[in-house]
Amino acid sequence: MYGQSKPWRAPLILLMTLSLTMAALAACGSSSTAGTANTTPIKIGVSLSLTGDFSADGIAFQQGYQLWADAVNASGGILGRKVTLDIVNDASSNTQVVTNYQKLITVDHCDLLFGPFSTKLSIPAASVAHRYGYALVEGAGGGPTVFQQGLNNVFDVSLPVANNLVSYTQWILSLPPSERPATASYATQDDPFTQPQIDLARSLLEAGGIKTASYQVYPAETTDFTPIAQKLLAANGDIVILGTLLQDFTAFATAFKQQHYNPKSIVATAGPDQGTAFLSAIGGTADAEGIMVPNGWYPQQTTPGNQAMVSAYLAKYGGDINSISSDVPEAYSVGQVVQQVVTQVGSFDQAKIIAALHSGSFTSVQGPVKFDSTGQNNSIAAFLFQWQGGNLVPVYPASSDPTFKTPEYPRPNWP
Amino acid sequence: MNLIIDAVITGVLTGGVYALMASGLTLIFGVMDIINIAQGALVILGAYFSYALEQHLHLDLFLGLLISMPTMFLLGVLIHSLFIRPLKQDRTMLSILVTFAIALIIEGVLTILFTTNTVQLQAPYVTQSIKIGDFYLSYIYLYGFVLSVVLLAALYFLLYRTRFGQSLRASMQNRTAAELIGIDVNRISAITYGIGVALTAAGGMAYGATTAFFPGSSYDLISRLLAIIIFGGMGSLSGALIAAVGMLVIEDVTAVVWSPVWASTVFFILLVAILILRPQGLLGKLEGRKQ
């Protein structure tokens, strides 16, 4: 009878093999968390974009999370247990991010979850975490849409992105009328992270009497920025406000240089905050001079844990303080907040953690953290930063901190 | 009005660079009937090649091409003999899969070597510019355009004035017949693929000097390059040049007259309209060869 064909065998064998493999894998995954002995490391699950469109930020986030884990373990861990990071790659794909958080929760049985990078990936990640009652604390990806879903389990430790440029508008409007710019030009990527910032800045500046010379929205895939730059040039606004990431900021800077366009002030939502990556992309310190960017953090800040983080970064990854991307403290702050809330709650009960996150006040390398009802942190002030003499220094709001410098205005012409 | 003239000028100059990047693609298709999806990734590889030469050996971007183009030529011949030549049947479709896999591998290698940070090629002439009317024109656009024209002219010469070109065009017209009259089609194919890849070294340099890039930049690029060679007529060099210039001029003018967000839409709608009227593209041959 062996020669007789049995068409039902193939699927059955496949199913059995599959189930055995999966069961074995599940066993592997759970074996490390089996038992509740106090010595078992705490497993923290994260999905990060290590490849694809968001990978530059994803890798910087990995560094931030890792530095925090090293620091915690050096000081004895959380609740007497060491922490391990369980990082999986989502390749910047929203499909993969769903599978990843699912796996971190049900296969790896992670005790805690940290958020991914990017607003676009936070939404699917948050809904998976919500299904299982997990808190999802994140450091970037706080575009307004994430918090409009009505989820109670998402927390962003960084300042709400829409408010990023508010300090810049305050500074501009605080200038004496004789110096104050009369017109402003805006250009932003069509992106849920950048465009809300530009729109808010525009409405604030218009309310302050500064006319809009030009307002341009361009698609995220744009490669040829010359025509957009030419329109800005033709509008000749006194200041230029850009809703960019590093890649398009570089393109604008190059186009402005080529066109000899020298606005009195240039500010960008992101790009100039990327340390040496920014300097090498733009072509050196002379080119960077006077360019502004809002941010919640600077290396010399005296916030809790900041000096330790900066020196640990330099020891582990080399470079100088300018090479630290602002993604690093954003990720580090996530760890700090979670550490405080778990210590406060005294367990890994997610419902209690979520409740405590909503009610408590925390500290981070970026400053104080207090969440509003939607999970956004409104207690951090956005500093305004400017590249001066090869360093990114905070310039506004004025402070007694010696790191703070006077804003250069107008910025020098391109070299 | 001035804005429109400016947009046309930049469109023509950047179009030249796109033509250079697309020329390899259309040449490879013409000779081998394969669609080289890896072309976008190879352009980015070429850009990183120039970047590495500039960063480590402080070589001028254009001088660096003397090293990068021959190296990329050899790489192309290698890729051809390892992965393209073994494809016997259904070459066109299988070549899409194979070259897509090659593109993934190139992206992976670049990610490991250069990280995923955005870079742009730096040279004095990238930011310096000359004034024409009330409008500044960057030297890199001019140099890039001149480079494209010179290389495309050289390619034209190679195709139409040399014995190799004769064999190559014979292989383009009819592979089997070419084999019958004693042309080593495999050798021609390998060299063509090598030339196509070597051209991406130059195209990548010009692209990298005008645009910031990272290892994943190839995805946006390849769809535009494919659109260009179909628009121009597959296998036609001058068609690629006209199509590339046309594409960039249409997009740049739309961007300044209307809005950047509609630039590509307008181009694609025009593309569809033209292809319905002329399915073979602007300068393509009417009847496709039998596979």
Next chain:
Amino acid sequence: MQHLRKVSPLVWLFAGIAFPFVISDPTYTTIAIFALLFAAAASAWNIFSGYTGYIALGHAAYFGIGGYALAIICQHWQIPGGYTPFYLVPLCGLLAAIASVPLGAIALRTRRHTFVVITIATFFILQLLSYNLRSLTNGSSGIDFPLILQWAPGFYNLPFYYVALLLTVLALGVSWFVRHSKFGLGLLAIRDDEDRALGLGVRTGSSKLIAFVISAFFVGMVGAVYSYFLGSVQPSFTFDALFDVAIALMVFMGGIGTLTGPILGSLVLESSQQYAALNFTQGSGGLYLIMYGSLFLVVILLLPQGIVPSAKALWARYQATHTASVLPDPSGSGGANPVARSAPGDGMGLATPREEAKA
């Protein structure tokens, strides 16, 4: 013999139904949902591209229309999360199908490479519209689906899984039906030689368009379910150019123009890719791309015709040798005619009988 052949698909179906009970971990059912949705889309794509030989690389447009249609309907009529959106999925497929009529008619005026590029161009036009028609699509921020709060985490994936399975079975069924109909024969004739098919009386124009619309209908439904499962639609993800590449790769890997190839290709490719991303990416993402690309190259170069045709060839060879060794055995259960046996015994009960008959 004959009834065993009919049993095999039922066993596969049973395996599909039983899967979430055998492997109940939501991580694996999540992967299975994605794999099945891709299988349905690949199978539908194959009805057009596999049978007619016209390679369409713009079906992501119909995926996106389906996803956006469901999101907009849910938002506009404030439909709560739960089962209701599933009932609207066929409507979303229908909307995608309606959109595909003019787009397909335009694209099908051309052939070969021009056709490929026009389909790509229609995809880009629709993606750009999803960015730019802000009042309808909410621009780059996209639209969120209603949350499904009432489903327990262990149960959550099951409705999606069975809907995905249903779509796959339907797509496969339609594919089988088309394949065995006069209409399908016409499509295959177009693939072999369109001009001759026309000469033989095949109404090539309408046949191609009907196949195109059928595939768009299924891909639209897949887009709706897929987006609902992810929880939101966004232009860059819902209109994803890589979707087309993925579908084409899956179909080619499994065996283009075959019945089961697309299903097998997508199950293997999507689950292995998700699995690889989960497990082999510690540290450097670049390595993952290199490994994935290399694996791809090896499969294409070793199995250029796809898994199903290559496996069939291997099985035939195995059977030939196996039968030879069994034949001398006198206790062999009579009547087992080796020739008759080799046809149904390919372990892929659904595989194309017509091709085998030719062989």
